[in-house]
Amino acid sequence: MFVIFAIVAILEAIAAILVYTSKKLLHSVVALALFFIINTLMFIVFYQPLFAAIQLFIMVGGVSAYIFLSVGQHMQSPLKHTNYLSMAVFSVLAFIAFFFLFSGSGITSPASIPISQPGLSSDLAIAIPFFYEMAFLLFGTSLAAVVLLMIK
Amino acid sequence: MIYYMLFPFVLFSIGIGGLAASRHFLVMVFSVEIMLSAAALLSVSMLMPVNLALLLFAIWAIATTEAITAIVLYRYISRNDMDLDIRRLSEYKY
Numbered sequence: 001m002f003v004i005f006a007i008v009a010i011l012e013a014i015a016a017i018l019v020y021t022s023k024k025l026l027h028s029v030v031a032l033a034l035f036f037i038i039n040t041l042m043f044i045v046f047y048q049p050l051f052a053a054i055q056l057f058i059m060v061g062g063v064s065a066y067i068f069l070s071v072g073q074h075m076q077s078p079l080k081h082t083n084y085l086s087m088a089v090f091s092v093l094a095f096i097a098f099f100f101l102f103s104g105s106g107i108t109s110p111a112s113i114p115i116s117q118p119g120l121s122s123d124l125a126i127a128i129p130f131f132y133e134m135a136f137l138l139f140g141t142s143l144a145a146v147v148l149l150m151i152k
Numbered sequence: 153m154i155y156y157m158l159f160p161f162v163l164f165s166i167g168i169g170g171l172a173a174s175r176h177f178l179v180m181v182f183s184v185e186i187m188l189s190a191a192a193l194l195s196v197s198m199l200m201p202v203n204l205a206l207l208l209f210a211i212w213a214i215a216t217t218e219a220i221t222a223i224v225l226y227r228y229i230s231r232n233d234m235d236l237d238i239r240r241l242s243e244y245k246y
Contacts, residue, residue, distance in 0.1 A: 002155075009159045016166045019182050020174060032182050039189050046156075046196050051208060055192065058212045062185065062219035069178060069226050083173045091169030098161040 029070040163190035
């Protein structure tokens, strides 16, 4: 369980960093789509498949909109605006601040962090594969639209 | 077990760093999306036994609204032939 969580967490962190380190805006938004997909995997790791499907559905709309905006803008405004050193400094400082706030509280005790239960009725569980199928179909459609726009 | 709570903090910190360090309009919107995803992940990993599904749906509603707002702002910016570098926004007159 923890090994799977660690692998998915590392992949998700890499995808989040790729959003900023990509040289082109289009690559950045594809990294964002990858981040959302891996975030959905993380929901499944936490035994919440219905919320994972809902998250995937909702983010399909957002990512599709961002992809279209990026296709419209990637030739006009190249990504030269991110200062990586200050980004790393801000990230480390924010993480230290969060860790300092919660390290002394009772929230971090292992007894108070139970991994969520499935909490899903059997009626909805039957429909989950169809949710995933439709969501990945929408993702594929938006990525295919990007490819078509790039060819033209 | 503390790693399940620390990982959303890592993601949120990456989002904060990106928001503070980037000057591109869309990349800043992306970083807010990453921060919202980190909040949703934290609520699922820790708070679901308290049955805070409504909080999760509220986070997703905010993320979706942000995408719609980005489209509206993008239309305004592109119509006025403006750059997406936010450092240049003060050069324009509204």
